Amino acid sequence: MKTPILEAQHLDKFFPGPEPFQVLKDITLSIGKGEFITIIGKSGCGKSSLLYLLSTLDTNYKGSLSINGTRVTGLSESALSRFRNEHIGFVFQFHYLLPEFTVLQNIMIPALRLGRLSREAIEQRAMDILKQLDIDDIAAKPSGKLSGGQQQRVAIARALINNPGIIMADEPTGNLDSINTKIVFDIFHELSRQGNTILAVTHDRDFAARSDRIIEMMDGRIK
Amino acid sequence: MKLPVNFMISGTELLARKKQSVIAMLGVMFGIAMFIFMISFMKGVNKFIEDMMLAAIPDIHIYNDIRTDYTHSVTEAWLHQDSSKIVVVHHPRPSKIRLNLKDPGRIIADLKTTPEVAVVSPLSSTQVFFNYGPVQLNGMLDGVDIYAEDRVFNLTEKMVSGHPEDLLTTDKGILLGQGLADKLNVVKGDLITLASPTGTVMRFRVAGTFSFGMSAIDNIKAYTTQAGVQQLLGKDRDYITDIRIRLHDLSQAKATAILLGRKYGYKSEDWETTNPSIKTGNMIRDTLTWVVSITLLTVAGFGIYNIMNMVITSKMKDIAILKAQGFSGRDILTIFLSQSLVIGILGAVFGLGLGYALSYGMSRVPFPQGEITSLKYFPVVFDTRYYLLGAAFGILTTFVAGVMPARKAGRVDPVAILRS
Numbered sequence: 006m007k008t009p010i011l012e013a014q015h016l017d018k019f020f021p022g023p024e025p026f027q028v029l030k031d032i033t034l035s036i037g038k039g040e041f042i043t044i045i046g047k048s049g050c051g052k053s054s055l056l057y058l059l060s061t062l063d064t065n066y067k068g069s070l071s072i073n074g075t076r077v078t079g080l081s082e083s084a085l086s087r088f089r090n091e092h093i094g095f096v097f098q099f100h101y102l103l104p105e106f107t108v109l110q111n112i113m114i115p116a117l118r119l120g121r122l123s124r125e126a127i128e129q130r131a132m133d134i135l136k137q138l139d140i141d142d143i144a145a146k147p148s149g150k151l152s153g154g155q156q157q158r159v160a161i162a163r164a165l166i167n168n169p170g171i172i173m174a175d176e177p178t179g180n181l182d183s184i185n186t187k188i189v190f191d192i193f194h195e196l197s198r199q200g201n202t203i204l205a206v207t208h209d210r211d212f213a214a215r216s217d218r219i220i221e222m223m224d225g226r227i228k
Numbered sequence: 229m230k231l232p233v234n235f236m237i238s239g240t241e242l243l244a245r246k247k248q249s250v251i252a253m254l255g256v257m258f259g260i261a262m263f264i265f266m267i268s269f270m271k272g273v274n275k276f277i278e279d280m281m282l283a284a285i286p287d288i289h290i291y292n293d294i295r296t297d298y299t300h301s302v303t304e305a306w307l308h309q310d311s312s313k314i315v316v317v318h319h320p321r322p323s324k325i326r327l328n329l330k331d332p333g334r335i336i337a338d339l340k341t342t343p344e345v346a347v348v349s350p351l352s353s354t355q356v357f358f359n360y361g362p363v364q365l366n367g368m369l370d371g372v373d374i375y376a377e378d379r380v381f382n383l384t385e386k387m388v389s390g391h392p393e394d395l396l397t398t399d400k401g402i403l404l405g406q407g408l409a410d411k412l413n414v415v416k417g418d419l420i421t422l423a424s425p426t427g428t429v430m431r432f433r434v435a436g437t438f439s440f441g442m443s444a445i446d447n448i449k450a451y452t453t454q455a456g457v458q459q460l461l462g463k464d465r466d467y468i469t470d471i472r473i474r475l476h477d478l479s480q481a482k483a484t485a486i487l488l489g490r491k492y493g494y495k496s497e498d499w500e501t502t503n504p505s506i507k508t509g510n511m512i513r514d515t516l517t518w519v520v521s522i523t524l525l526t527v528a529g530f531g532i533y534n535i536m537n538m539v540i541t542s543k544m545k546d547i548a549i550l551k552a553q554g555f556s557g558r559d560i561l562t563i564f565l566s567q568s569l570v571i572g573i574l575g576a577v578f579g580l581g582l583g584y585a586l587s588y589g590m591s592r593v594p595f596p597q598g599e600i601t602s603l604k605y606f607p608v609v610f611d612t613r614y615y616l617l618g619a620a621f622g623i624l625t626t627f628v629a630g631v632m633p634a635r636k637a638g639r640v641d642p643v644a645i646l647r648s
């Protein structure tokens with residue numbers, strides 16, 4: 006077993022209401038550095054809920070969570086923001102770029118927020134990533150004017166900019182045609198090959214089959 | 229280095245919706261421009277009225293007020309101050325009213341050593357009839373030390389014909405208000421007859437005419453020497469009825485008047501008490517200015533509040549993305565609040581400019597000529613303090629209006645947005 010980059014213990018999550026609904030039940034899992042893990046399961050089984058929890062966006066849960074050796078459970082909102090900024094890259098199902106900004110700016114923003122490198126260095130790094138994903142020609146375009154496939158690749162580039170400890174993706178191809186789906190899957194495989202830790206929710210059995218480990222969920226539990 | 233990126237995002241978003249930003253800014257701009265314009269103009273009017281009135285009234289006026297309370301003298305005379313008896317005097321008839329000040333020399337000498345006092349002008353005043361041919365007019369004759377009076381009222385500037393000193397070089401000279409002279413149809417050099425309330429008649433030669441620009445004065449008032457009035461009334465050289473005072477500091481008038489009144493035991497009124505309408509007028513104009521300005525700025529504030537609320541509602545997704553990428557609630561608040569503040573600051577700057585332009589324009593509009601000839605243009609005051617106040621006001625308004633939507637943005641739950 007490699008050194009764990011993410012460790013979750015006994016995670017429980019409830020949605021409050023007249024009839025409280027337990028969406029996650031006693032989830033314990035550990036992800037090693039460099040692992041490529043896919044989460045699969047039927048619609049509504051709690052995959053997205055788990056991902057929001059593991060990405061520290063959702064703090065309303067029971068259990069404990071550590072990422073990169075830091076116990077993130079119980080940290081303040083601003084501390085979690087800083088932590089996310091530095092350690093987690095997120096790719097959504099819908100590509101969610103900031104439409105007023107160019108592709109390059111969208112990618113640079115998380116790094117500017119982190120403020121570790123100079124603007125020039127950040128721009129250089131953003132261009133390198135764009136080149137690696139073969140979309141450096143659209144760097145100056147407003148992000149609102151891109152095709153879905155291009156947008157998703159930009160979103161992946163943005164997730165990579167701060168060299169995060171773990172990349173999380175929630176159905177990153179859920180909204181793409183087959184050609185773009187293949188491109189995005191290939192990118193994830195390439196990133197994995199380069200040593201990135203990836204945790205992706207997917208419905209695609211083939212994609213899952215090519216990952217290091219599959220976590221199958223059912224009714225809020227890991228099977 | 230997290231501030232610059234927040235401001236970069238803020239600025240880009242502002243520019244991306246120029247129209248909305250400009251409209252919000254125009255609201256603030258007009259609010260502040262109106263504030264500057266109104267306050268400059270209203271303060272100009274206040275100052276003009278104050279200056280005009282003050283040019284015609286002394287800062288402090290000391291005189292012997294006619295008392296209508298005679299009980300004291302009655303008790304003293306008849307009952308020898310026996311406090312066990314209650315005396316009720318119905319409708320007493322005044323007897324032997326003294327209008328003059330006792331021992332005026334002492335009071336004047338004392339006033340001249342009072343540090344707050346700049347000029348002391350003692351005078352003996354009386355009602356008179358002015359006669360010229362068949363015309364007979366009622367008026368006031370002030371027997372003054374013309375140099376002191378000149379320093380109190382700046383008579384030299386108010387002379388229409390002749391000079392104040394001509395009073396001294398002319399035998400039995402008199403200076404007439406221009407309105408009075410017009411009604412009597414006399415000019416400098418003419419002889420007129422004056423009749424005192426006691427029936428004495430004397431002839432005076434018109435040495436000059438003056439105009440205060442207020443008909444209430446110009447139509448009834450005349451100046452002569454103290455000796456002239458004392459002679460007309462058959463009084464001695466000590467007969468002084470009033471003392472007019474100019475102070476070094478106008479704002480000290482009220483306090484000083486009270487002090488002097490208590491000291492000498494005579495009625496001592498400051499200019500505000502004599503002319504309550506000045507203060508009332510000032511207050512009404514000031515209130516109007518503030519009400520209108522605050523209303524306009526509040527409307528502008530609601531405009532910003534509305535626009536920012538709309539912007540934030542339409543930007544929920546972007547907020548969720550930023551949060552997912554590591555922007556804290558505070559960062560988001562900074563981004564949206566800074567947008568409001570930029571709108572406010574730009575609005576304030578342009579508003580001050582427009583306000584200045586409007587005020588300047590107003591100060592160049594000729595004032596309709598009439599009774600008040602001293603005024604050539606509409607009165608406008610240019611005072612940096614109003615501009616600072618206007619800027620502070622505008623920025624405060626936008627801050628208040630921007631803070632609520634920005635806080636709402638800062639509290640957005642990214643999970644709720646990403647799920648939907």
Ligand SMILES: Nc1ncnc2c1ncn2[C@@H]1O[C@H](COP(=O)(O)OP(=O)(O)OP(=O)(O)O)[C@@H](O)[C@H]1O
Nearest residue numbers: 020026028046047048049050051052053054055647
């Ligand atoms: N705010 C909420 N309040 C109550 N129940 C919720 C809420 N959000 C989600 N759920 C429920 O939680 C369950 C898990 O939802 P989740 O989105 O995690 O599923 P999922 O596995 O990602 O499904 P999908 O494959 O369709 O994306 C669903 O049954 C959903 O109806």
Ligand SMILES: [Mg+2]
Nearest residue numbers: 052053054175
């Ligand atoms: Mg889901």
